[in-house]
Amino acid sequence: MSIAKRKAREVVERARSYHHGDLRAELLRRAEETLRGTGVDGLSLRQLARDTGVSHAAPSRHFRDKQALLDALTVAGFERLGAGFERAAATGTFPERLRAMAHTYLRFAIDNPALLALMFARKNSPTPAIGEAAARAFTVPIEMVTDAQASGEVVPGDARRICLSAVAALQGLAAILGSGLVDAEEADGLFDEMVTHMMNGLRPRR
Known part of the structure; x- marks a missing residue:
């Protein structure tokens, strides 16, 4: 399986999981990855939304x-x-x-x-x-x-x-x-x- 197809499948699987209430957990996981890489200054809700493939407003439902x-x-x-x-x-x-x-x-x-x-x-x-x-x-x-x-x-x-x-x-x-x-x-x-x-x-x- 190509890298592009694998990433597309991961996005679809994450999208499905979000409908089962896992978005908050995924946002926290992504936020911790960002924190580890770039520190507090690199964190933003809009960037998290882009990273997780959801709308810009979606993270605000949890934070x-x-x-x-x-x-x-x-x-x-x-x-x-x-x-x-x-x-x-x-x-x-x-x-x-x-x-x-x-x-x-x-x-x-x-x-x-x-x-x-x-x-x-x-x-x-x-x-x-x-x-x-x-x-x-x-x-x-x-x-x-x-x-x-x-x-x-x-x-x-x-x-x-x-x-x-x-x-x-x-x-x-x-x-x-x-x-x-x-x-x-x-x-x-x-x-x-x-x-x-x-x-x-x-x-x-x-």
């Missing part, structure tokens, strides 16, 4: 303006991150789950730098949906730290602040790895060292 689109991307990002945390914390000892969740965040940060920047950008409109999505995303790690404190595996303190400190460290490592300042061969070693230091710092002093 009233560009800010609403950015808010939806932010919520979706937190939901995806939260789902990753849940999978990582499903089984294992506290150190094993901590390592799994740290790896989940690091992988997310490396794979989605533009989306992560949007998620934590202060220019986001302070919608309840964003606050709720962010709170849900970090519920699992905060509860895990709280439970570990109750069992004597983690030092006392504000569990939320402990998690934020871990996120800050992981975000810094993601920036270093993404910049190419270190070789790919060093990545695993740096991650292991960071998690080891993190766990040593969290252990109660006897």
Whole structure:
């Protein structure tokens, strides 16, 4: 099948799916691709309409303006991150789950730098949906730290602040790895060292 015919078939299949309520999901997927490639400035509802082969007015049925689109991307990002945390914390000892969740965040940060920047950008409109999505995303790690404190595996303190400190460290490592300042061969070693230091710092002093 030629490339032209394949693309034409894809357009027809997408058009069919839109009639079943999938346009919003497709717009978000396309918007995230654009965000990854050209950043927030490259996003526009009109361009998304062209990219998805729908009328210029179609995206406005789901997002009233560009800010609403950015808010939806932010919520979706937190939901995806939260789902990753849940999978990582499903089984294992506290150190094993901590390592799994740290790896989940690091992988997310490396794979989605533009989306992560949007998620934590202060220019986001302070919608309840964003606050709720962010709170849900970090519920699992905060509860895990709280439970570990109750069992004597983690030092006392504000569990939320402990998690934020871990996120800050992981975000810094993601920036270093993404910049190419270190070789790919060093990545695993740096991650292991960071998690080891993190766990040593969290252990109660006897």
